[in-house]
Amino acid sequence: MRLTAGASILLASSAHAFTNPAFFPRTATFASTSSYTSALILKMGVDQDELKKQVGYKAVDDYVKSGMVVGLGTGSTAYYAVERVGEKLKSGELKDVLAIPTSIRTKEQAESLGIPLVTLDTHSKLDVAIDGADGVDPELNLTKGGGGALFREKIVEICADKFIVIVDESKLCDGLGPGFPIPVEILPFCHEHTMRVIGELPSCKGCKPVLRMGSSTNNQVDGDEIAISDNGNYLVDLHFEDPIKDPAKMAQELKNVVGVVEHGLFCGMSTAVIIAGADGISVKEAK
Template structure:
């Protein structure tokens, strides 16, 4: 079935990322989410056709692992390969400094562990994910330990670096982002909970917020991906595709 609108844009970005950055013999990180889905699909297509050979991939979630296995993509983990040639993943928000909010699908810890080890991290989004400042357009996920989780939630909410946020425990399905769809805490692939931080105004200092959250006892990791992005591929619903970052334009939004 032919795609249109946002789905077409996601497919364009996903396919272009693989066409531009993945070659035979590489170790490739495979992201999680509705846009990363198309990058995984493209790797599978190119392996099946013989255009790519000797590829091994590291998935960032159980959902991605299942998709990759269905496409017969060879897989390993960071235990076997600690250095990746490229990692490809989507984002929930992208600012003009190419800082990201990720974790709407609940895979932020595994995504960050994999993508920080890549020589190139390529972010793929449709143009609805572009923003002037991180915070208001999509809630910031923070993965925390279940032990005394409400204490950790209150500690996070009180941090000066995220002043003004409203902290909420994610309930229901971990993959529904900040939307509540149940009455029990959402549980990540790692057995942890997620706190979503809602902002009405942009986070003033993204690097400071990232550091403060990471240094909070009880926090496993957070969805701010800062100083990691090599390139952002942005697709529009009209079928256009632009690139920001290394080898592309300066951010235009």
Template sequence: MAVAYPHFVVSETHTPVEQTKLMVPPAASPPCPAVTLTQDDLKKIAAYKAVEHVKSGMVVGLGTGSTAKHAVDRIAQLLQQGKLKDIVGIATSMKTYEQAVSLGIPLSDLDSHPTVDLAIDGADEVDPGLNLVKGRGGSLLREKMIESASKKFIVIVDESKLVNHIGGSKLAMPVEIIPFCWNHSLKRLVGLFADKGCLGELRKCSESGKIYVTDNGNYIIDLYFENDIGDLNEASDAILRLPGIVEHGMFIGLATSVIVAGVNGVTVKTKVGSELEVDSFSYNDLRNGF
């Protein structure tokens, strides 16, 4: 059974793998049987909603990861259908670059297009102030370069990414470092946050066990925090002061809006000055259009 979402049909067969299965309640009117959305369906819903903000002629930052992949697919589809024209994409990773090339999306870079109209990307954590952790997919440096050059940066997530505070998922906060004496850098990073119950490890490829190397030829140290990191700007400054550190995965104040797809519908949080505007849409609203 497909959810009657305006722009796409959820696949009828779902592969559970590691995805969370979520039950969406049936619509009150018109009657509609319950539908099971996978976590990937939610990512796709958030991605498609974000792509509604892409207009012809825009320079668009193309994110990396399983959520952003849906946005790139959708942009390509709209280009192929002639509903979008003259889009220039700037890829945040080699993987996204290859995806975009395979789909025929015209690409450029920040040297030729230093200002990006809109970037769309996933995130690993989103806090209530729209600060993020990014980079569990390894692309944090190019993502931060492109997203900080964007007039608008829309983050697309399923609701599992929401946290009360950065580090709150207890999963990795990645830091890209140069390979030279990586163990020294690891110790210095962990030492910065000794009072926060911080542990760190060099990222390895899960399949080969080899050291993970970023698109920039660097390594990644994954930091794990037992306690709240505290002031994010202070933590950021301390990390970036260490020689050998290239960038970290805290994206502080960069997102202009976040689209969260959850079991009950979609929430769009948008920064308006210092305020946060929140719009919520149930799947019934989505059925009837916004």
């Protein structure tokens, strides 16, 4: 998507401002400057959906080739990557691409675009997976699962040779936890017990486990019934006031809890993160 000349000038001038040390207080953290950037983007009239579309399209253009098996993510940013795959297949620019969706709604979108679908049962090795994230820390660890598809996302994306993460700058943070709750998918059986055990884990100290209510596709209370994942399970959102000190340790402790199906910490999985912000699109690759 092309920006108007006026918007481009505004973006260029703001990019200069963000490189000027005097623009922010000395105490400003990366997360706070990122939030300010996102607010400025919206104030300038650069729609956040435009940013999501830019990174979604770039991920497909740069990483998806004919003959590949591709993992299709879930969420408002991943939506545009799926859209781009469909466009390029229809135009003939891509051929013989097979895709594995990470949720029912992504499956439905892909089918509507004529994207050929397979499953991990027949194709356990993927060339690339593309998906968004709810939080990205400096080590490229992720929080995912705000849309409730964390289990399917992880099982697909861990099978990919490359996992490309697409976000706008508002998703960047100094540490996971405070900016977005950590989702955990648990079995319905004795779910209150499982929630208590999770809350007592040393790595989860200080968290507040909240059972997701209403729709499973967001972590807002928008109904009176318990939210049900695509797999028929419950979702618990762990709310933190302070950054998680050791995401990898917390990931391990959560998986060891009987009753936990999967969690929304994606540690050490990212190949690269494509970021859309006020100064354009940038790419950060894993070390």
